[in-house]
Amino acid sequence: MEILEKVAYMKGLAEGLGLDTKSKEGKLLKVMIDILDDVALELQDIRDEQGELEEGLDAVSDDLSDVETFLYEQDEEDGDGDDEVYQTTCPNCEEEIFFDETILADGSILCPNCGEKLEFDLEDMSGCSGCCGACEGDGAGGEEDEDDDD
Numbered sequence: 001m002e003i004l005e006k007v008a009y010m011k012g013l014a015e016g017l018g019l020d021t022k023s024k025e026g027k028l029l030k031v032m033i034d035i036l037d038d039v040a041l042e043l044q045d046i047r048d049e050q051g052e053l054e055e056g057l058d059a060v061s062d063d064l065s066d067v068e069t070f071l072y073e074q075d076e077e078d079g080d081g082d083d084e085v086y087q088t089t090c091p092n093c094e095e096e097i098f099f100d101e102t103i104l105a106d107g108s109i110l111c112p113n114c115g116e117k118l119e120f121d122l123e124d125m126s127g128c129s130g131c132c133g134a135c136e137g138d139g140a141g142g143e144e145d146e147d148d149d150d
Contacts, residue, residue, distance in 0.1 A: 004040040011037065092116040 001009075011033055020026040087098050095113035103109050108119040 002044075004044055007033070007036045007040045088118065090114060090116055090118060 014033055021030045085098055085100055086104055089096055090111040093114040095111060099109055104120055108117055110117055
């Protein structure tokens, strides 16, 4: 039984018992029942509004999920998310700069912080110093491996 129904039942009992609303006790009980009725109605309104808010929140959550799906699909289509990101530090302002292969292929970038032009020498960017011997044809790395194996 809901609170509103319980208060209605209490009102019915009070009327059925012939509650004397002219006596001090009767007036007090009548006011208390009226207050309980107001509280029960207010509580019912709050529950109804909460249900509406939950429905609205579910709709927003569904919409957000659709937007996330769309954005993630766009990211995958734009480059499959496999683009390598490079980082360097500006020698002028020491700001860290991140860039992708297209900037690297251009050979230079302007520092977004100070405007200094940074140039890249792609020949020095082979990524291997020959220390592990994994690069064949580098001479230095291959020779070290051969010496280590003997």
